[in-house]
Amino acid sequence: MTLDDLDVVDRRLINxxxxxxxxxxxxxxAVAEELDITEGDLLYRLERLREGGVLSRFGPMYHxxxxxxxxxxxxxAVPEVxxxxxxxxxxxxxxxxxxxxxxxxxxxxxxxxxxxxxxxxAAIADIESATGLPxxxxxxxxxxxxxxxxxx
Amino acid sequence: xxTATPLSLEAHRSPGETDAHRRLxxxxxxxxxxxxxxxxxxxxxxxxxEEEVMACVRRWQxxxxxxxxGLVVRHRRLGIxxxxxxxxxxxxxxxxxxxxxxARETAVTLCYRRPRRLPDWPYNLFCMIHGARRERVLAxxxxxxxxxxxxxxxxxxxxxxxxxxxxxxxxVQEGAA
Numbered sequence: 001m002t003l004d005d006l007d008v009v010d011r012r013l014i015n016x017x018x019x020x021x022x023x024x025x026x027x028x029x030a031v032a033e034e035l036d037i038t039e040g041d042l043l044y045r046l047e048r049l050r051e052g053g054v055l056s057r058f059g060p061m062y063h064x065x066x067x068x069x070x071x072x073x074x075x076x077a078v079p080e081v082x083x084x085x086x087x088x089x090x091x092x093x094x095x096x097x098x099x100x101x102x103x104x105x106x107x108x109x110x111x112x113x114x115x116x117x118x119x120x121x122a123a124i125a126d127i128e129s130a131t132g133l134p135x136x137x138x139x140x141x142x143x144x145x146x147x148x149x150x151x152x
Numbered sequence: 153x154x155t156a157t158p159l160s161l162e163a164h165r166s167p168g169e170t171d172a173h174r175r176l177x178x179x180x181x182x183x184x185x186x187x188x189x190x191x192x193x194x195x196x197x198x199x200x201x202e203e204e205v206m207a208c209v210r211r212w213q214x215x216x217x218x219x220x221x222g223l224v225v226r227h228r229r230l231g232i233x234x235x236x237x238x239x240x241x242x243x244x245x246x247x248x249x250x251x252x253x254x255a256r257e258t259a260v261t262l263c264y265r266r267p268r269r270l271p272d273w274p275y276n277l278f279c280m281i282h283g284a285r286r287e288r289v290l291a292x293x294x295x296x297x298x299x300x301x302x303x304x305x306x307x308x309x310x311x312x313x314x315x316x317x318x319x320x321x322x323x324v325q326e327g328a329a
Binding site for chain 1: 202213235251260261263311312314
């Protein structure tokens with residue numbers, strides 16, 4: 001499923017739900033009314049979007065630190081010839097959440113998520129010894145709040 | 153942005169929490185049921201009453217454990233290809249102000265202050281800008297720099313060229329660490 005498979009109602013629905021769902025007994029009815037569709041249609045569309053892989057998650061968004069976990073953004077400067085090997089090594093760690101290649105000397109950027117804050121240092125040490133490269137650890141020091149909304 | 157779960161909600165347990173609460177967290181981890189009364193569906197599965205489930209979720213929202221109820225879009229699937237991490241070297245005394253102003257820009261989807269890693273990495277403010285194409289993202293950035301008067305700040309745009317793993321942590325938004 002790609003952007004072309006979405007009709008105008010799907011797009012309005014995705015845009016609307018990025019703002020959140022009301023905490024009421026029948027939340028889907030409330031949103032369906034706003035969009036001028038039926039609850040059945042809305043549920044069918046959500047099901048289809050979820051099965052089509054457009055939505056990776058639907059429901060509560062958790063605050064990782066409040067759950068007691070550790071979270072950080074880390075980067076590596078990987079020599080070009082080793083890039084594939086290092087990617088495989090890094091992605092084999094269950095603590096690695098996202099891993100993006102970016103255009104910079106620091107060319108591999110990944111998020112580490114662990115059960116406890118203390119486990120971050122151990123994960124970094126393990127990644128350093130597995131890859132032979134220094135990990136640049138850049139944990140969040142302050143968050144400036146945005147309204148998360150990616151219009152489609 | 154989903155799959156493996158490095159953070160297990162069920163494993164985490166607050167003092168005074170009942171087994172039903174813990175079960176509810178585990179169920180919520182799977183997402184909200186697509187049934188007309190999703191809280192009622194969860195209540196039946198967790199062995200609680202519907203009102204009790206809603207009260208729990210309301211409390212978890214108030215505590216900040218649940219940020220919001222909504223959805224996560226796999227933007228790459230939808231052709232939102234350009235994903236720029238824009239990093240800035242901002243004097244420490246200005247960073248909070250600049251961060252707050254950047255976060256108010258609609259194109260900015262995340263904005264964090266992080267430590268510099270000198271000498272290799274002088275940047276202490278990170279924000280994400282998404283868009284369908286690079287040109288759009290760069291035009292947006294130029295407009296932001298002008299609007300906020302940031303042209304004196306050294307900054308770099310790091311586009312991502314490949315997502316090797318767009319998920320892992322189910323609760324972790326991209327760049328949100």
